Amino acid sequence: MDRRSLLLAAGAAAAASALPAHAAKPAGPARSPIVTTAAGKVRGATTADGVHVFKGLRYGADTGGEGRFAPPRKPQPWTGVADALAYGAASMQTGKGEEGETLSEDCLFLNVWTPAKASKTGLADGGKRPVMFYIHGGAYNGGSGGSPWYEGTKLAKRGDVVVVTVNHRLNAFGYLYLARLFDDPGVADSGNVGQLDMVLALQWVRDNIEAFGGDPGRVMLFGQSGGGAKIATLLAMPAAKGLFHRAATMSGQQVTAAGPFNATKRAKLFLEKLGINDLATLRALPADQLLNGLKAIDPVAGSGGVYMGPVLDERSLTRHPFFPDAAPQGLDVPLICGNTHDETRGFVGSDPKVFDMTWAQVVEKLPSQFNARIDIDPATVVAAYRRMYPHYSPSDVYFAASTAGRSWKAAILQAEARAPTRAPAWVYQLDWKSPKDGGIWGAPHTLDICLVFGTLDAKGAIVGTDARSQAMSDTMMDAFVAFARTGDPNCAAIPRWEPYTLPRRQTLVFDETTRMADDPRGGERELFNKVPFTQFGT
Structure with missing residues (x-):
């Protein structure tokens, strides 16, 4: 790939599969913490704030070669002390990745930030801190746990928690469903190996996080966009049961997974795009060339690249996450379900034309935003919004309607599926507006990430660094930390947050003055x- 190379040459691959991201080196500075994991000793670094950071910790073996399309395997143990000072490779993907990031099939790495007190024996100080395990977004196609937005130092220090971020296989490497095309046990799970990677990472946390000052019995998953969808799917996966104890989906839900027939259609088109019809050739194809299959037109959506995501394969996923109800196995896990008020303002880039629409253009453009998720007459939608919000401009209606139909609807379905159970969700809506460009972007998709992590000054962040921004960040961090610690997000920073029940639909609105509201945007x-909702990809 352009400016990318695989992590290691073939002659070094075997050795690399036994080590974390970096080979063992001589002892580092005195302040460098060393922790003994189940597979070997690792050396991290300590920030000026006293938080210990371990990057590129290997939780799984190389997934290239015979490991392609197969469930992940634990790494081989190593001797000596391996450095964990730089992020490991991210999954192969069509995007550029983070600045300076390597893309590789050898991508099963995670990162840990901990405020535990170091001693001669390591970081197992008996602190039993909650573990906040973040799963990155980027749909199921891109991203990594190495984004500066997810840098865990501030959250770990403020909350006295252990923060973990993770890389896993994406797109075709993690979700290409081949089980109905090839009678080979090695690909029986291929439609969900990206999910199984996260299961293995959570097993690593269970087995090792106490050595970093964390509590394996208090693991909270949180993730935004695709990360939230991955978490919703994990709530329905038997292999993940008991590995996490709270969950928060942020602007990302998975109501239904892809069915096996549609997933097979996609796999066929993927192979046709590559000009391949046998498994041996597919397994041997260089990783960067395999990505070319993603350019196939999706046979279900009828546009865009071919979709890859979790599959109802009757193996690791035997039911849909939130259809026909909330997966019963996940009801033991307290859940936060949130969204931002202006999700789709985050999808249009910086094109100023979107703020100068006519009413006719809104009617014309709305169907492309709904993209078969919602099949409803756009003129009817525009007329209804003009009645509900007479002060809205055409662009305001465009963003509000596309958010409600495209992004918010799945969050409602998820919350309402939990509402009648013994474990309803706590629902939030972020109304707080980004200060970027005078506030014209409102509360767009991704805004809650940097607020929860406290990474206000991270490259590309749109949350601002002034006192107003810091106050909103402190509030969201405190609520999420309280949830990680107790399974209940209530804390001094917010008014009493009631779970979402019907018909009230209680929702916490994060804003300059955070407040409770019943059925906001009812x-x-x-x-x-009026119309059914179809989860994209299903």
């Missing part, structure tokens, strides 16, 4: 309840 919810 008129919009009722409008889109």
Whole structure:
């Protein structure tokens, strides 16, 4: 790939599979913490804030070669002390990745930030801190745990928690469903190996996090966009049961997974795009060339690249996460379900034309935003919004309606599936506006990430660094930390946050003055309840 190379040459691959991201080196500075994991000793670094950071910790073996399309395997133990000072490779993907990031099939790495007190025996100080395990977004196609937005120092220090981020296989490497095309046990799980990677990472946390000052019995998953969808799927996976104890989905839900027939259609088109019809050739194809299959037009959506995501394969996933109800096995896990008020303002880049629409253009453009998720007459939608919000401009209606139909609807379905159970969700809506460009972007998709991590000054962040931004960040961090610690997000920073029940639909609105509201945007919810919702990819 352009400016990318695989992590290691073939002659070094075997050795690399036994080590974390970096080979063992002589002892580092006195302040460098060393921790003994189940596979071997690792050396991290200590920030000026006293938080210990371990990057590129290997939780799984290389997934290239015979490991392609197969469930992940634990790494081989190593001797000596291996450096954990730089992020490991991210999964192969069509995007550029983070600045300076390597892309590789050898991508099963995670990162740990801990405020535990170091001693001669390591970081197992008996602190039993909650573990906040973040799963990155980027749909199921891109991203990594190495984004500066997810840098865990501030969250770990403020909350006295252990923060973990993770890389796993993406797109075709993690979700290409081949089980109905090839009678080979090695690909029986290929439609969900990206999910199984996260299961293995959570097993690593269970087995090792106490050595970093964390509590394996208090693991909270949180993730935004695709990360939230991955978490919703894990709530329905038997292999993940008992490995995490709280969950928060942020602007990302998975109501239904891809069915096996549609997933097979996609796999066929993927192979046709590559000009391959046998498994041996597919396994031997260089990783960067395999990505070319993603350019196939999706046979279900009828546009865009071919979709890859979790599959109802009757093996690791035997039911849909939130259809016909909330997966019963996940009801033991307290859940936060949130979204931002203006999700789709985050999808349009910086094109100023979107703020100068006519009413006719809104009617014309809305169907492309709904993209078969919602099949409803756009003129009817625009007329309803003009009645509900007479002060809205055409662009305001465009963003509000596309958010409600495209992004918010799945969050409602997820919350309402939990509402009648013994474990309803706590629901939030982020109304707090980004200060970027005078506030024209409102509360767009991704805004909650840097607020929860406290990474206000990270490259590309749109949350601002002033006192207003810091106050909103402190509030969200404190609520998420409280949830990680107790399984209940209530804390001094917010008013009493009630779980979401029907018919009230209680929602915490994060804003300059955070408040509770019953059924905010109820008129919009009722409008889109006229038609069924289809989860993209299903």
